[in-house]
Amino acid sequence: MRRMLLTLLTVTFPAYALEAPPLQPLQVAELGDFELESGETLLDARLAYRTAGTLDAQKSNAILFPTWFTGTSEDLFTTGAVSAVDTSKFFLATVDAFGNGVSSSPSNSVRQKGDAFPRIGIGDMVKAQHRLVTQVLGIERLHAVMGISMGGMQAFEWLTAYPTLMKKAVPIVGSPRLGSYDLLLWRTELEAIELARKGGDIESAAPVVGMVSALALQTPEFHARATPRESLAKLVEGAKAGAMESMYDQRTQLQAMIGHDVSRSFGGSMARAAAAVEAEVLNVVGLTDHMVTPGPAIEFAELLGQGSVALENDCGHLLFDCDGERVQKAIRLFLER
Amino acid sequence: MRRMLLTLLTVTFPAYALEAPPLQPLQVAELGDFELESGETLLDARLAYRTAGTLDAQKSNAILFPTWFTGTSEDLFTTGAVSAVDTSKFFLATVDAFGNGVSSSPSNSVRQKGDAFPRIGIGDMVKAQHRLVTQVLGIERLHAVMGISMGGMQAFEWLTAYPTLMKKAVPIVGSPRLGSYDLLLWRTELEAIELARKGGDIESAAPVVGMVSALALQTPEFHARATPRESLAKLVEGAKAGAMESMYDQRTQLQAMIGHDVSRSFGGSMARAAAAVEAEVLNVVGLTDHMVTPGPAIEFAELLGQGSVALENDCGHLLFDCDGERVQKAIRLFLER
Secondary structure, three states, X not given: OOOHHHHHHHHHOOOOOOOOOOOOOOEEEEEEXXXXXXXXXXXXXXXEEEEEOOOOXXXXXXXXXXXXXXXXXXXXXXXXXXXXXXXXXXXEEEEOOOOOXXXXXXXXXXXXXXXXXXXXXXXXXXXXXXXXXXXXXXXOOEEEEEEEOHHHXXXXXXXXXXXXXXXXXXXXXXXXXXXHHHHHHHHXXXXXXXXXXXXXXXXXXXXXXXXXXXXXXXXXXXXXXXOOHHHHHHHHHHHHOOOOOOHHHHHHHHHHHHHOEHHHHHOOOHHHHHHHOOOEEOOEEEOOOOOOOOHHHHHHHHHOOOOOEEEOOOOOOOOHHHHHHHHHHHHHHHHHX | OOOHHHHHHHHHOOOOOOOOOOOOOOXXXXXXXXXXXXXXXXXEEEEEEEEEOXXXXXXXXXXXXXXXXXXXXXXXXXXXXXXHOOOOOOEEEEEOOOOOOOOOOOOOOOOOOHHHOOOOOHHHHHHHHHHHHHHHOOOOOEEEEEEEOHHHHHHHHHHHHXXXXXXXXXXXXXXOEOOHHHHHHHHHHHHHHHHHHHOOOHHXXXXXXXXXXXXXXXXXXXXXHHOOHHHHHHHHHHHHOOOOOOHHHHHHHHHHHHHOEHHHHXXXXXXXXXXXXXXXXOOEEEOOOOOXXXXXXXXXXXXXXXXXXXXXXXXXXXXXXXXXXXXXXXXXXXXXX
């Protein structure tokens, strides 16, 4: 279980303020051969998910919660990330994004292993989730889509690709399209993976890739405050162990984030993309986030004619570390009001 | 000339406000076999330097200016970095730090090439400079030692290793010992170099190493403001080309910075190290510096019973980009008062 956010979240996160439902069993939807935006086909597509709570008779209380970069639906439960959803009221469906090693991924594909795995976009992840929601779960309209980090990117994609399919959306440290710094960050990881691949062992990139992520996950100010020099070895070991188990999987999700852009179906216009949105949106960002820099999400919210919950603390991308209780309560209120 | 700071400085720096002297010819001091702190010997040690201005009759107006990480004495002139020194008044001696590819380095050593090159410390760089100053130039006491980044680290080392040898010191974005974030950053570069070395081509690490440096050189807020997505390719190309020409040289200087600690001769006590200082110090730091985080330098200045010139802008380690004129004028006043 060498997953960056899980590792670092479990090391650094305080218990979430609100109680999280226990881990639920893994279910898998077989989507068959799945046509991708690129024109390629993902063969034998499998989408894994875990649900909690009960779907009401009108099927009106479902909340979809896709995974973050490198994360799994299991992580969403075990880290307590789903605790912002009250499962006594809502039916929660967490979904493993393609490329995470649980849903279809280079590491687990039978017919398209490793380098043979096709390029996946955030739009493909969301299109598959749409199939799950409408065809497998039989839900016509979601109460909400929410997600953290790459999950927040998927929430923005849902908002613009299926505007009538949800009442609300909560992108948390997400983005409608990555900023320049984020792109430099992820391209650095891709470059390290390519270096290792050329050296004959793609998996040997994992320590460097994990360390690059750790550089951006929290702010330098956080480390000046909370990481004494004596803890450096522990920090480095945690960082090295923080990348995914498969560098092919890591590469797949990196490429998906790098290519992410909700304006692509709107002639490159964010204003037109925003004009398509019908749901209510609670946009949560960290002003000191160096992993998913907040500018694009803040500007998109403004194009929706609304503000953002913008946290200013030194926790960076892991803003729940500093302001978890406050944010979770705001999200519960938004979902339930 | 693939040197990070030079590349990025020349791309991004506005002209220095004050006029810089033209590039001066390279001189080389042969120091013979040079005993290192580690107990190893650097064979046929060569220390390169360039001077400007005229040494006065009392030899009282000399300012020593060692190079930054990856930089050369040529860079100090061509970037205009030396323009804070008025060479109509002062005799300026810029010195190429060991490992920079000009002074003794893994890339140019005849008898200790590549992996055979011994481990060098910041203390060794400074000890060699002390030999240059006292034995080659015949100067008993410097007017000042100043330096930027790793040059600032050398200035802190001078202050504590040879407290009576200078009247003033100006460490700029330097550090008496690196903070945790800095160590994580440099260890990430070392890890990339080691990955490439294991893959059979140490030099193939350069693009990743350059990109890691670029992540920390300026703040994410700077890139959100000044790097539009359309400029990303240029940013990435500049970053990839920003590492040193020799990854052996880069590794040597990385290891020197990682091991840097002026308290090592004072039982690990920064308070005792600071108590040894006799010179006047102008400590210049960037509060948003993610490459040499400012905490240790600020705390050291406080142990000297004084404040710091602490810039708060979004330029990070390249604080001259935002506040160059202001800082240079403050330094000139300090040197001349």
